[in-house]
Structures are given as structure tokens and as C-alpha cells.
Amino acid sequence: MALSELRNKIAIVGVGYTEQGKVPGRTAVSFHCEAIRNAVRDAGIDKNDIGALLLYRHFDAIGGDYDVTAFTVAEQLGIRPQVLSQETYCTRSWLYHVAGMLASGLCRYVVLSYGDNGRSARRSFVKELNKGAATDELAAYGDLSTMAKYAMLARRAQETYGTGPDIWKEIAIAQRRWANINPKAAMYRKVLDDETYYNTAYVTEPFRLLDATPNSDGGRALIFTTAELAKGLEQPPVLIRGFGSSNQPLSPYRLDALDSESAAAQAGRQAFDMAGVSKDDIDACELYDCFTYTVEATLRDYGFFRPEEVKEFLSRERLGPGGEFPVNTSGGMLSEAYFMGLTPVSEGVMQLRGQCGERQLGSYPGTKTPELIMCGDNGAVLQSHVSLILERMD
Amino acid sequence: MKAEFFEPGISADTKGFWEGCKEHKLLIQKCDCCGRLRWPAAYICPECLSEKFSYKEMAQEATLYSYITVRKPFHPSVEEKLPYYVIDVELEGGIRMISNLVGAEGKFPKCGDRLRLKWEDYGAYSKPVYELED
Numbered sequence: 001m002a003l004s005e006l007r008n009k010i011a012i013v014g015v016g017y018t019e020q021g022k023v024p025g026r027t028a029v030s031f032h033c034e035a036i037r038n039a040v041r042d043a044g045i046d047k048n049d050i051g052a053l054l055l056y057r058h059f060d061a062i063g064g065d066y067d068v069t070a071f072t073v074a075e076q077l078g079i080r081p082q083v084l085s086q087e088t089y090c091t092r093s094w095l096y097h098v099a100g101m102l103a104s105g106l107c108r109y110v111v112l113s114y115g116d117n118g119r120s121a122r123r124s125f126v127k128e129l130n131k132g133a134a135t136d137e138l139a140a141y142g143d144l145s146t147m148a149k150y151a152m153l154a155r156r157a158q159e160t161y162g163t164g165p166d167i168w169k170e171i172a173i174a175q176r177r178w179a180n181i182n183p184k185a186a187m188y189r190k191v192l193d194d195e196t197y198y199n200t201a202y203v204t205e206p207f208r209l210l211d212a213t214p215n216s217d218g219g220r221a222l223i224f225t226t227a228e229l230a231k232g233l234e235q236p237p238v239l240i241r242g243f244g245s246s247n248q249p250l251s252p253y254r255l256d257a258l259d260s261e262s263a264a265a266q267a268g269r270q271a272f273d274m275a276g277v278s279k280d281d282i283d284a285c286e287l288y289d290c291f292t293y294t295v296e297a298t299l300r301d302y303g304f305f306r307p308e309e310v311k312e313f314l315s316r317e318r319l320g321p322g323g324e325f326p327v328n329t330s331g332g333m334l335s336e337a338y339f340m341g342l343t344p345v346s347e348g349v350m351q352l353r354g355q356c357g358e359r360q361l362g363s364y365p366g367t368k369t370p371e372l373i374m375c376g377d378n379g380a381v382l383q384s385h386v387s388l389i390l391e392r393m394d
Numbered sequence: 395m396k397a398e399f400f401e402p403g404i405s406a407d408t409k410g411f412w413e414g415c416k417e418h419k420l421l422i423q424k425c426d427c428c429g430r431l432r433w434p435a436a437y438i439c440p441e442c443l444s445e446k447f448s449y450k451e452m453a454q455e456a457t458l459y460s461y462i463t464v465r466k467p468f469h470p471s472v473e474e475k476l477p478y479y480v481i482d483v484e485l486e487g488g489i490r491m492i493s494n495l496v497g498a499e500g501k502f503p504k505c506g507d508r509l510r511l512k513w514e515d516y517g518a519y520s521k522p523v524y525e526l527e528d
Contacts (some may be wrong), residue, residue, distance in 0.1 A: 114457070115490070126469055132405070133400065133401075134401060134403040135403055137404065137411075138402075141399060141401075141480055141492050142478055142492050143480045152480070153460065155460045155505070156460035156482075202463070202466075203466040205463035205464075205477075244470055253484045253492050360428050
């Protein structure tokens, strides 16, 4: 089957939000359940019609919490989907699962959910902190964090084509400006200026603390169905016009900083081809932004700018509120909240529905009503990527 | 100061590499079938899927692909080592490996710099690290 046959056949019909930011005293599973309940109500579907429940990444339970599995979430929601699944590692394969189950007719509604108490319970992404000993041979070199692995590629990019903190600061400030007008964002009304960015110490040079996403408490859920079933529901359906998925199973230190076959490059190309559109047709991007540089790498690998254009392209004016190319309009994970790929994808849906309040594209001064929004979800160290081109159903 | 962090986690696949380190030999797997070098260690060759391999001792010289300076501790045990360099080293044949850059205080490494192999010995293991070539 040609992928183009699936163009606009799958819809996102429900978005579930929860309390978010710093919400102490809550379990991770409670955020999953709240997000899914709210997504079910948002879509106006019967919870008993959920055919598949997919949970984002399986994290170690922390802060006295119990282990979270798809089985636990289904139990607590009182549902019995035919498919229960959970991604174990930081790779992205949910999109093909969703598309396959819906296109084949095996499921009517698929739920994708994320929930964590990572901020209050202080989740660490350093495995050695949890285990107390080395979990691989790289620990012998003090190579412990995910941030170190992204920073290594960012440094190579810096010395190859002249990106660096001056550029990453623009991404951080542009997204902060979006968060400043999003009441749900952690950084609502908290202004970030150049001086504050530069005065923040390096953590893993060349990255400063403000180049990295903080943890959040909370959850987010999406409901997917077919374009046919989407028509009679509560919300204006948002269609997946094109999508792409790519994994590059190479250890991070074997990746090249500039690679025309990176996971993002392949996934983006597939999404453009399937949608039958080009980068010039895209009105805004909502992208996975674990680090500022991740946004740069994704936009570059999607083909929005060439490496030598980096300084000119990535400016706060272009990406921020009122700019010609809005990126991460909720504030993103850097400044809104960390719900992995569900932060960008849900924002893409809400923008196309026209439900984003002050930050709504088309009503915020200087912006246009979006027709196509490109969303990206990234996993591992730029090794796994899912890309979606969304449009509103007329 | 030596850049001692954790004792490496050694698996059945990576054992040969770390045994070579004890003799101050940088041993990298080379596929007997297609000749491809591989690191990290693995049971079969990701190119031709053969399990037959020999160890090739690598040269002392290498090139700096990239580097980071760790300035905040990600673990209490590394706090007194700060700041330290973790580097992505390009070895002969184009394969890459993680290591540390040592003896670079007051110097400014750059991607593409030439490096020279050096050994650090600890009780249970020895570790390959690199210095900038003058």
C-alpha cells in the first residue's frame, strides 16, 4: 500500500490535559487517568469504544509511587481494550501502531497517553543514580547523562557550521515568549532575556541549564480514530495529512552531526511525500525540544534551513509570537511542560482547532491562521523520530 | 588527577576489549568475513551478520570528533572530578569510541585535533584515555 493512500484517513479527535507543572502529592498513574478521562470527554466518545491503549515510555516508579503499566491504567479507567501497550525505551513507534490499527479497521479509537510525577519526585535521567553502579561501559568515562550525548553532537555542529549558544539562546527566548502568553505553561509571564541566559552556568558545555527541558508533573492524552468516525464527534477533527517514522539504531557517538539520512531527515521526507506538500506549505512547527539544539537539528534536517543559514533563520523574531514561522507555540517542553511528544503534537491539534486563547495563530497580531502544522516527536539521542503534518478537516 | 569514575559494566561481549585494556592494548573487533571494525563490541557484525571476528590492535593516534566539558555533577561520585572532558574519538578506519581527554588544563581542544592514546590503571581495570598531541 502506498502511504499516500492513508493521507487524511486518520484523525486526532480528543486532547486531554491535566493539572500540570508542580503538582505534589499525585501519582504518575493518576495523571494518565486524568488525561485520558479528559480526552474521552473532549472527543465525546464512549470509553468502552477504546480499542487500544498505548502508554508512552515506561519509567521507573519514584517518590513512593507504584509501577505504571497500561494494564493498571485500563483497570483504573474501567476499560478493556483489545490492545494494551507501553513503550519501554525512548524510541518512537506509536504512530505506526496507531495507523495500522485504525487503517486495518481492527480498532475504532486508539488512546495515547503520558503521565509522570517527575518534577515533585525529582526524576533523574542518570541511570547510575538509580542503580548505584555502572549500567554500561561508558560510565567508566563519566559519560552519564542524556544531556552529555546531545551536547556532544551540538558541539560538533557548533564547530562545523557555526551554531552555538548565541543561536540556542534565540530558540530558548522565542519559546519563552510563547509560554509567557500560555496560562498553562510553567513559564507563564516569566520573562527570559539575553543576560539571564548567558548568566546561567554551563552544565555540560556547550549546554547551559536553560538549554534543557525541566521535568513536569502532569499528563497528556490524545485520541485517534478514522476520518469517517471523526465526523460526528465533539471537536473539529484534525487530520494527519502525512506522517513519517524512522529509527537509526546507532550508538549516539556513532552519529554524524550533519547527516542527510538522520531519523528526522527520513521521517520528515516521508511525511512531506505522503502529504504531497513541501516545507513552504507549512505554517508552523511543533517540535520535540528536550534541548534547544534539538529544535535546530530537527528544523535543519526537515530542510527548513541550510546549515550556513542558521544564524539568519533561527531568530526569536521569526520563531516567537508574531513571527513569520512560529515554532513551539505553547512554550514547548522547554517552557510549557515536559510530556514528551505529546507536548508538541497536542499543541499542533489545538492550534488547528483554534482553541489556543491569546497565543492562537491567526488571532495573535502578525500571525496567520494555520492550514498545515508540522509536528515532530524525537526519541533517544536524535536516533528515533516521528513526524506528522496536520490539517483541519473542512 | 586521574579521571576515575565508575568501574565499567562489562558484559560477555565487551570482556575482550577490557581484557586488552589490562595489557594496554586497544583491541577492536574486526569482522573476519567483511573486515568491518566495530565498537561497541557485539556478537555479530552489523554489516554482514557474521559472528567470526579477530581483535585488531589500534594505533596510538586518533582524532577528536567532538567533546563536552562536564561542569555540573550528574552523580555525587563525579563531583570532585569537575570539570572533565568526555570525548568522541575517531580511530583508524573511521570508527568512533567514547573516552576522556586528560592533561588539557589551560588548553583549548577543537574538533579535528590529533590525539595520542594513554593508559590509566586502576585496581580492577585499565582505561584508555587521550591527550592532545603537541
